[in-house]
Amino acid sequence: MKLKTLTGLSLALSLGLAVQAQAEGPVAGETAEGSLAGKTLTFVSYGGIYQDGQVAALEDFVAKSGVTLLSDGPTELAKIQAQVESGNVMWDVVDTGDYMPYVHCGTLFQKLDFSKLDISKVPEGQVGECSVPAMNYAVMFLYNKEKWPENGPTSWADFFDTEKFPGTRGIPGYAEAEGYMIELALLNDGVAKADLFPADIDRGLNKWRSMRDDLVLWTTGAESQQMMESGEVDMVMVWSGRGKGALENGANYQPVWQDWVVVKDQMTIPTGVKDVDAAHALINAYLGAAAQTKMAEDTSYSPINIDAKPQVDELTASFMTNTPEKQAMAYNQNVQYWVDNYDVLSEKWAEFIAGN
Amino acid sequence: MSEPESSSSFSRFLSGPALLTLPALAILILVMAVPLGTVISRSFTEGETVLENYIWFFNTPVNITVLIRTFRIAAVVTLVCVIVAYPYAYAMSVVGPRLRLILIMCVLVPFWVSGVVRTLAWVILLQDSGVINKTLLALGFDKVKLIRTQLGVTIGMTQILLPFMIMPLYAVMRGIDLRLIQAAKSLGAHPVKTFFQVYLPLSLPGVFAGATIVFILALGFYITPLLLGGQQSSMLSTLVQQQVLSLLNWGRGGAMGVVLLVATFGFLALAAPFMRQKYKMSGGAR
Structure with missing residues (x-):
């Protein structure tokens, strides 16, 4: 009896939450049925098991929205620049390195519309003007x-x-x-x-x-x-x-x-994509707990939704960075400082790796 | 040859054979002239002033170091190629047809395998825990540092570029009339003298043709120095790649490319009179 009441209560609660969320905006991982039927999106990342895992994480989004998802890559800044400059942007959502979306925010990458994204489950301090995290490592x-x-x-x-x-x-x-x-x-x-x-x-x-x-x-x-x-x-x-x-x-x-x-990879939308809303819908789906669980299980990179609970083998688990023990040992670099000083850093670094 | 005759043969050339070059010309313009023009123009236009990228290039010590290093490595590789290829090509030109086929296959089969694959094979051979060092250790010797050294880069590049040296050499050596050698011998010349006074001058056109190809190809090498070399052996193409693909600085990358191109042309201009003279000499001997 008690159990039944509880189940009923939680059901009502979750229904209520869903209704509320619908009224207030998007929920990470939720996709409206048939919302992108007939449309095509190109997702670009760094290839290998990482991109395979990301595409697997988006399977549910593809099935529900009816979108045709194409994969391309690997991510290369020069190619994004060429597309943006020629006004013919083929890459709709791009997984990039840590600094790029900050260094090129508003130029190569567009400012994200946060009314179309649910970032409430993303770990503290990881969202930028032009990016949300793709994973942590x-x-x-x-x-x-x-x-x-x-x-x-x-x-x-x-x-x-x-x-x-x-x-x-x-x-x-x-x-x-x-x-x-x-x-x-x-x-x-x-x-x-x-x-x-x-x-x-x-x-x-x-x-x-x-x-x-x-x-x-x-x-x-x-x-x-x-x-x-x-x-x-x-x-x-x-x-x-x-x-x-x-x-x-x-x-x-x-x-x-x-x-x-x-460190993290970032999800970005290049400036001038043909369907901005569809690109946002993909990212919003990617941020969902179920998608992040799948991504983490397939790639061994850490999820960026705090509700994601990937079931992984012992070795993979020992490399997950989102556990409290790991978080206690973490060192955070000053991303903002390096973004602001990227030119100087790049030039001096280039000299160092060329052997000078 | 009289004037009208040559002009009519020229017009015949224009209506006939010249037309046949059109497809190749169109492709060349599309994939070579247009991108090259873009790179050159961006190297001048993407900066505060027209020459800014070039001033930056020559005021940055690392660029000069790497430019000199690029030419030095190319020169060493060319030299090693000549030393290795010369006796090999000679052997190819004098052995019987069956052995010749085997020797040609030894050159061509690796040539058909992509440079990246061959470079990775060298990684496996040269690395500290690789085949060569494991063998040395097993035989009781010390390890030799091969990978991430200029020695490693030179070994890898030489192997990849060797066919470009052997083939022109072989082509020229096959054309050398060996009766000239017999004649020299019958006149009492010592074999060493015969070689230096008769054979070597006749084969020099092949040496210069091969050396030019190898040297120019070596200047633009990218993957092999990247995988086999360390910091101290990166070449200019690596720096161009950094500027363009990682830092999105097409102006600077373009300027680097133009400097390399001009330096290469300059080198060829210096070598050209020398080469012409040698050709004449060998022509005279023939």
């Missing part, structure tokens, strides 16, 4: 357990300490500059956290230069994973997905999570 490091069977490195301080832990370090060396590369270097060069900004970019890069002989730069995620699988480097700073991939393939490496850097 970590930049952290792993070390070779063969090299240090015990008493291995446990923090970034150890990563930078080439005397205490002699050996090679793999680090990101791709062209897009990352502010956290400077922040981590400065923090381990004696700069106090309170004095970090305005950041002395030269000093940060000089810290890396001082250990150049021990550095191995990787330019693609696949390369960083290959470094672990072949045991090329003693420590390597990687995207968490690649760390997990390497462990899954049998690499004998130990992840170090202390002060892992919070």
